[in-house]
Amino acid sequence: MKYFLPFILFFAFVGCDNDSNEINPTESKILGSWKMVRQQYSIGGPPFWEEVLDGEILEFQKNFVFKVVKDNSESGIGIFDLRNDSLIRTFSNDTDSIKYISQIQLKGNKMLLIPVSPNRCIEGCSFEYLKME
Template sequence: MKIVSYIFPFLLLLIACDKETDNPISPTASLLQGKWIHNEAYISAGGPQYWVDVDNGEAIEFYMDGTFSSNRFTECDTGNFWIEENTLFLEYTCDEFETPANNEDSYITYRLELFSDYFILTPTSGPICIEGCSYKYQKVGNTDN
């Protein structure tokens, strides 16, 4: 009986620490704060979708004041962001900067799924993948701003 009293808490601990049960959390600007690196893409070559590693992916950093910086575009690397109903809005603030990813209001939008140490973006503006595509960003650090 003594063995069972030691084994049960140990098994409970193992189950509670299972990373495969990571569930999305409600995204907020404060939870998005920090630096993130695009490290995987969910793609399809006409068949089932699958995750592939991304080398030298975009780095994006979100700040508490609602601004962000990114190395995605060489012409513009800063802007404003906000989240509404699991949608991430990016507004690049450089004069006369436009990209095909902009919607009619000049924002780039994504469906946002936030997890404890990564998030997944699915495009909802601009050219959208017919077979579906998503981008995974891994958290690499926090900011002080």
């Protein structure tokens, strides 16, 4: 019995959950401001990239709130969640709520969003953002 006590204590400590309000490592990479710089789309042929001038800025905050800034003014606010490789952004007002789900790829200072729902591109599209300092 005395040999089982260390195992029981080990699993008791390992099984404890962290504070649910903490940002996990994947989420911490997304925190901050991101500016859209390119978009990829297709009109029936091979996809191509196009530079975006004066692209929107997405601001992700530690409290799971995000803001959309366009033309130097806030154009939207909502909450976000990361699940596996999906970014879920939810906008709400007094009467309605809409979720935008995108596949997300984070590599260094680049973030690629590929729309999944509700506006999935038939021929494929994606939006590239650069992290702002």
